[in-house]
Amino acid sequence: MSVENKIKEAQSIKDQMLGAYPTKTARKRQKQFVVNEPDQEPKQEIQANMRTLPGIITQRGCTYAGCKGVVLGPTRDILNITHGPIGCGYYSWLTRRNQTRPESDKDVNFMTYCLSTDMQDENIIFGGEKKLKKAIEEAVDIFHPKAVGVFSTCPVGLIGDDVHAVSREMSEKTGVNVFGFSCEGYKGVSQSAGHHIANNQLFKHVVGKGTTCAQGKFKVAMLGEYNIGGDAFALEELFKKCGITVVATFSGNSTYDQFASAHLADLTVVMCHRSINYVADMIEKKYGVPWFKVNFIGAEASAKSLRKIADYFEDADLKAKVEKVISQEMAKVKYELAIIRPKVEGKTAMLFVGGSRAHHYQELFREMGMKVLAAGYEFAHRDDYEGREVLPTIKVDADSRNIEELHVEPDPLEYRPRKTKEQMEKLAQRGFEFRDYKGMMPEMDKGTLVIDDINHFETEIIIEKYKPDIFCAGIKEKYVIQKLGMPLKQLHNYDYGGPYASFEGAINFYQDVERMLNSRVWKHIKAPWQKHEPLAAVFINGAN
């Protein structure tokens, strides 16, 4: 199909969707669709990080989920206490597949525990602070943690419980670093608000408290890597092979001490831009550690990211080592692609998920020779679609204003620019970019459809119209799509597979997707008599 026709088709699908909505809903929804034309000037704008319209079957979760579940969930030695009725703690208990590997059997791992104040009606009526204090006391007494995080659920803010005051008081009383999060579910329009709240509190209460970190010549902090299915394990290994020291990961396979010492790295790299760019920015402002965006989803992307890190450190040995690792790893990747690519080439995919995954995973599909027809994020902002250059033009609405913007100044003692002004300029001259995220839309084909915060109704329409071979989303969508007789690849929990990061992860992904696309199970949906197939056996009549 020509690009013009593709654009026309996408436009007509968009119109069909909007046509079915009540007028008010259509008006709000229309700006969250873009028929992608990346070369257009002025650049196309998409509306994102907007309120979800009630009743439309969204993929989105809440602020608490973004804060307690996503950002703080993967850390094994901060004792997380949910302050609220039992459900929120229960649903976020071990359900996100962020793996962790304590150094030994004796080392701390609280991830298997769900702690809650289990608020009852009397706590709602008379306040829950007393119960929270007691719960922290009991938790410290049983678990002896070095830090405690207190997470607010919806009723907490409404009844006026001050989790921060309680945390301060309990810190003094117990000698443990106790800090609170005002991450009530309604605080933002999606999980995204929770990420920001988590970033702020980690920066205020933990980052910078450490004085020592893992030693090495090239020290990096890796942000926005949550170790789903062991992604962080794969990256730790890759970095080790290259001679790069990971001082801290936010927050897959991480510890409190790593967070506390993240500012001692000489470079911050950001994987998931949406969930953690705030911390990267604040570390740079306060401690002078530069950051840039990397992507280790996709073999080519992994190679590119490794080269950029080596380039940043401007060290010939490191560059040589990185090249050696890349060539070793790429040989394995190419071998695998030679087998897999012919089996999947030309097949089509759609990705509607997360705040960076819908972008990153397009790399892997491209490497397999597959086409992405449409994509969108569940909880991203405009900069994740259009690139960080639009940041100054994003309007701060009432919902975003709820979330505190920390004012950060260079630390009088610890601010230490890792590169001189001249070095930075020189790097810039040869095209080296910091704080760089170009977003999803520029990398998608002309005529593809970009939809923010897609809902079930729209999902059914685009599948019917585009008939993709595979759809990527999450657990809630998994069996909805599969009932249509096609596979859904979960990109939150990886369908219990993975890792998908790094070169090794890319190979895992190619294999998993090829298996899903060509699995025999999809061929059994119709019974033979529904397909009017003649019976294989022959009826044998009597003595014959």
Add this chain to the structure above:
Amino acid sequence: MLLRHTPKEIKEREALTINPAKTCQPIGAMYAALGLHHCLPHSHGSQGCCAYHRSMLTRHYKEPVMATTSSFTEGSAVFGGQANLLSAVENIFALYKPDIIAVHTTCLSETIGDDVTQIVSKAIEEGKVPAGKYIIHANTPSYIGSHVTGFANMVKGMVKYFSIRTGVKDNRINIIPGWVEPSDMREIKRLVEEMNIQSIMFPDTSEIMDRPQTGKFEMYGTGGTTIDELRATGDSMATLALGHDASVPAGELLDAKCKVKLYDLDVPIGLGATDRFIQTLGEVADVTIPDSIERERGRLVDILTDNEQYFYNKRVALFGDPDQLIPICEFLVDIGMRPVYVVTGTPGKYFDERMRKVLESIPEAKFRQGAQADMFLMHQWIKNEAVDLLIGNTWGKYIARDENIPLIRFGFPIMDRVGHSYFPNVGYMGAIRLVEKLMNALLDKRDREAPEEKFELTF
């Protein structure tokens, strides 16, 4: 050790719940509403509640779990959720065309005091509810009771909104199955049909939470109790409410509203509870228990008498919901096992009363309900004196692995195995399946761990 920080020494807690044996009301309301024909559950609160409930139900059933949310933001939390619910109603009927929207509240909408009855009236006044379509609701504050309470409240809502007494009794029996699997609901219906009794089951999640793969997505599935059936419940000759927590409240309301006689029964898990269910059915409908059912029972008793030795005195720890724990413990005692530790987060004195009787012959048994009756406490009990078997949901696998105890997955949620939605636990056939599972668990461990000279070919 995955739960390496759980100390053997038990200290009483007053405020902290650790590894709960319950969750919150709204998820139960959502599951109950999924058992109505062409019904879309709606969560009136922040969108995270709906996302969490849908995710967990999906992990358990591996089926589409369709539900909507009012998507509260800070503004709605301050000014009330009326505008959100009204706009949700409009969007839902325009896009998803259900017959019923079943609204349940959350801790957020309950704390701010949203009046759903009033909002629904307003939606009707404003013409947002098409003719022949309905909105029902249940108040399900998360800070009272548990997921079971939420289920019960939504089932009560069904009676409140639909049951009518025309004055002309018909010969049907209402069956409120409680929080059981679609497979259990099918099995209960099969037993009732086997006895030639007409019945109305509500809710009924079969053909919704166990849908076939057809290559077509159907928004609501083909199953579920219809509006006509719900209306007719008011004229039925009796209600069998299976489960004191999940079903009896609706049965009581139906009795009060339409004078339908209520029979308060256990969920028919195991021999005793199934006997009572079958006998009550027979008496209420005035039918003789058919030979086919007696033969089913006989097969169960046969497997018990054949294998009694493997169960005798085996110590079992259980966690879950009272409606299931009561009959399953009764069954374990019936076959010679010792349910020594039983916890449920679902509060209520009824559990204590029943367990005292059920476990009368097991003096060492400890059981507990309510906030601190959690898996952490049960694990501590186990650490103090070991058990041979653990029965509960998927979270039990952490304790099972640490302590090397076989786990039988039972209850909600089961997120790491399949089968529960297809093979029943209720009735005599369900009990045979339970016996099979009990034996497999115990004997697999024996086979795995027996010294070579003690390794047996035949059991």
